[in-house]
Amino acid sequence: MQLLLYGVLLTFVVFAALAVAFLRDILSAIIAFAGFSFGVAIVYILLRAPDVALTEAAVGAGVTTVLFLLAIVRTVRPGGDRLFERVAWGPAIIATGLVGVLLTTVRSLPTIGDPNSPVASSEITRYYLENAYPQTDVENVVTAILAAYRGFDTLGEAAVVLAAGLAVLVVLRKEVYV
């Protein structure tokens, strides 16, 4: 049952990504990308990662889509009668080569859901799960790590967002245009 659900969702996600790749109209590609993000958010829920799913749905599907829409409002939306783009064979061969090489390595990864996999059984995972509540009084371990154990990481993330906001303002400032 679980496997069937994964199958349907992952097929949807991959086909949405292919639609992004081959739809010629930018607006259609952006809509396909938003659907792709929501599909991935549901996969995160199946992987028991509700925090990541919420962020992906709100930020990945929401904010990113709005940014893309703002960008095509400020630029052009190339028209044309063809629905799909022509296949660019050079890049297609390189991408297929990458997929082929990486697929040969998949077998050496641990099975999905294996409780003895290096990540699930690592010392650090156990430490966080055992100590997050006694040490920080926060039940959600993800929040505890994000705000307490890796607080400086989150501070750095905030600095990145600030830098990006300033960069957008500097780049788009009208007076600088010559």
Next chain:
Amino acid sequence: MMDLLTTHYNYVASILLFGIGLYVVMGSPNLVKKIIGMNIFQVGIFLFFVTTGYVDGGAPPVVGHGEETFVSPLPHVLILTAIVVGVSLTAVALALVIRIYDGYGSLDEDVIKEVQVDD
């Protein structure tokens, strides 16, 4: 090969997303679509990371409600940070694309190259 689809399905999907993302970045002439391709590649990496933390029968990492096994919270934290950084990156890239459009009057890579040669 087919048995990978029943045991490593998410890894296979994220590798396919790497391929599609790389194809869009390299093959699409439109600059906005290149940025969408970059986002697809990123999501492939996020899916890979979140999958590594999954444990069969594990509960979401919220302790104190009687569950015994939990999925690993660490990949979730790293990916939460990465998603926000990815959006910042997209915003800066789109701002640069808008400036390029103002300067060259096109978003098509080939047209921009021609304009550069003419200059």
